[in-house]
Amino acid sequence: MEFANTWLPFIYLYGVGGIAFVLGMLLILRTKALRVSFERDKKWLWVLIYGFLFYAGLHATFILLAIGSY
Amino acid sequence: MDIAVGTTLDRYVILAYFAIVMGFGAYFGKYSKTTSDYFFGGRRFAWWLISISIVATGVGSHSFVKYSTKAYQYGLSSTMTYMNDWFFIPLFMFGWLPIIYYTRVRSIPEYFERRFNRTARYLATMMTLLYMIGYIAIQFLTLATALYRIYGIPLMMTVILIAIATTVYMHFGGQTSVIFTDLFQGLILIFAGLLLFFLGIQYLGDHTAFSGLQAFWMNLSPQEKLPLAHFNHPPDFNFVGIFWQDGIAGSVGFLFLNQGLIMRFMAAKSVNEGRKAAAFNVLLILPISAIVVSNAGWIGRAISNALPGVLPDGLAANDVFVAVANVVSAPGVFGFIIAALCAALMSTADTLVNASSAIIINDIYRPLAKKAKSEKRELELARWTSIAVKVIAVILVPFFNSFDSIYEAHGWFHSTFTPPLVVGVFLGIFWKRFTAPAVIATFVVGAFLMILGQFIPELISPFSHGIELRPGRGYTYIGALYNLVVCASVGVIVALFTKPDSEEKLYGLTIFDVHKLKSIFKGSPVNEEKGKNALVKWKVKDTDNNVIRFSKSDMDLMKALPGDLVYVQDSRWWLGGLKSAHSTFGEPHNEDGVAYINSMHLDHGQFVEAYQLKAEKEM
Structure with missing residues (x-):
């Protein structure tokens, strides 16, 4: 399978999408919309990071499984 | 085909x-009693x-x-x-x-x-x-x-x-x-x-x-x-x-x-x-x-x-x-x-x-x-x-x-x-x-x-x-x-070629003011002290003010003060807030384990006498 079919979409998705995600995180932290000094907000910070890694991991796993069955 | x-x-x-x-x-x-209920479900779920x-x-x-x-x-x-x-x-x-x-x-x-x-x-x-x-x-x-x-x-x-x-x-x-x-x-x-x-x-x-x-x-x-x-x-x-x-x-x-x-x-x-x-x-x-x-x-x-x-x-x-x-x-x-x-x-x-x-x-x-x-x-x-x-x-x-x-x-x-x-x-x-x-x-x-x-x-x-x-x-x-x-x-x-709006006009409408929104919503300083929820029975006591009154010890449990916002709901969790109401804490009374609500709260929350209310301080 060619690169444009497997890892290129993945890199683009989490590269461009990742920029949007990181900018969003920086914005909510810098404007104090999310305050890490609050226990509840701190938990949300980890949920937000987990969500990003969860989807990246899920997509990567399926790409590896598909390549493995080639 | x-x-x-x-x-x-x-x-x-x-x-x-x-x-x-x-x-x-x-x-x-x-x-659905009001347009707020009809469109927004009464902010309760x-x-x-x-x-x-x-x-x-x-x-x-x-x-x-x-x-x-x-x-x-x-x-x-x-x-x-x-x-x-x-x-x-x-x-x-x-x-x-x-x-x-x-x-x-x-x-x-x-x-x-x-x-x-x-x-x-x-x-x-x-x-x-x-x-x-x-x-x-x-x-x-x-x-x-x-x-x-x-x-x-x-x-x-x-x-x-x-x-x-x-x-x-x-x-x-x-x-x-x-x-x-x-x-x-x-x-x-x-x-x-x-x-x-x-x-x-x-x-x-x-x-x-x-x-x-x-x-x-x-x-x-x-x-x-x-x-x-x-x-x-x-x-x-x-x-x-x-x-x-x-x-x-x-x-x-x-x-x-x-x-x-x-x-x-x-x-x-x-x-x-x-x-x-x-x-x-x-x-x-x-x-x-x-x-x-x-x-x-x-x-x-x-x-x-x-x-x-x-x-x-x-x-x-x-x-x-x-x-x-x-x-x-x-x-x-x-x-x-x-x-x-x-x-x-x-x-x-x-x-x-x-x-x-x-x-x-x-x-x-x-x-x-x-x-x-x-x-x-x-x-x-x-x-x-x-x-x-x-x-x-x-x-x-x-x-x-x-x-x-x-x-x-x-x-x-x-x-x-x-x-x-x-x-x-x-x-x-x-x-x-x-x-x-x-x-x-x-x-x-x-x-x-x-x-x-x-x-x-x-x-x-x-x-x-x-x-x-x-x-x-x-x-x-x-x-x-x-x-x-x-x-x-x-x-x-x-x-870039037009005059920006004043800070006053933008107040509360951009992400830069999100941290102030709770106090804007409440209309007074926010009480962030962490308390516990209270389980209480309820009585209808009609008053002119839209407040719910609790005993002093129940308010202490919730770390609530008069004027703070309160949310009460039927204690059956599986109702998901269907029977509930928002209000403000009134001055405390002396009857422990009882909340004094008014007929408006009852009408909105459709509370059932046999079931207690779970009360929580919002802010």
């Missing part, structure tokens, strides 16, 4: 389903109730048809659009959600007036209404296309009957009915979708050399197992185009501009409950929904690979869902699965109708009405408005039926109406420098440049990422990138 049309048993199952949903929805009408009812809103009947088609053609990459929403979740949870909740904005266009001016509000109203009513028409059309084959009733008559059925429960119940019927229908459609997957795997196991999930997995080619499509090929299904159309424009549009979704979050009892609902929905429910809407196509593809001839060679794209359901399920079960398709339609349509009605009342009627009307009159008007919205949607159905496919009609909507609104709301929230003339220019000049791009596709070519331009058909998805760029460029340029 002539699709089999089910059995008599299937027809009865579908009719029974409609009857149950109408009765279920009409029952909850008693919880638990996160899990909001989250599951959102499933039914997000998954429309067109989703089953659309995603099954792509799943059949391309495999697991049909899930792309359900798995790319996380990038904007931080801005939604901690930017937009607290703004709309705490500023009590009742509609997206109302935000445009507060943030910009009345002209921006009217332009936003027009675009939002066109989008939503058209969307409802597509929902009616999709289901009617499936049902008229089963019942043999002419297509337009089927559309009208479906519109009447949804009217019965919506007319009386409003948002509370919508939330509870959507909870019911959300569960039904998840169950039916997963049942179809199970039946499909069983069918493959019975007819191929493999069993269980292996029977499904081993009968797909490696290409069909990939979770993301090819980067830029073919023109009708490629990763990069769909990323910009759905992952960026679609995600922002859905999270920030879908009035139905916004109203659902505003029905949450607090912002934190709304955040929980959003996180749970995107992390767990969306991946499940992706399986629910796509699996008929995957099973169909695996059947075609392993057992050529079972599905006809000339199977039309839009018929995949019905054809596969018919092959793998028994009579009665097929009817149940089609009933789930009805669930998907009715739940999406009711949300959009309620949202359109809210916009008409909030953004057209109230600003134009010379004198304020009574709540009762407005509620009555809201109910009739929802009928009018459906009538217009039914009238629009033949127009959308003229598109080559439902997929195309749906895509046309997203690309035409979403980008200017996305740019307007996004820059409005996150850039203080963005001005009223800039947002109006975004709507007007941006829309003009978008239309130009439709007629001269060469303008979109620099953004194409190598996607092939199909003669006479233009670019299907990547046009969204062009649209976003031209709208944002116009907005930014005009903003």
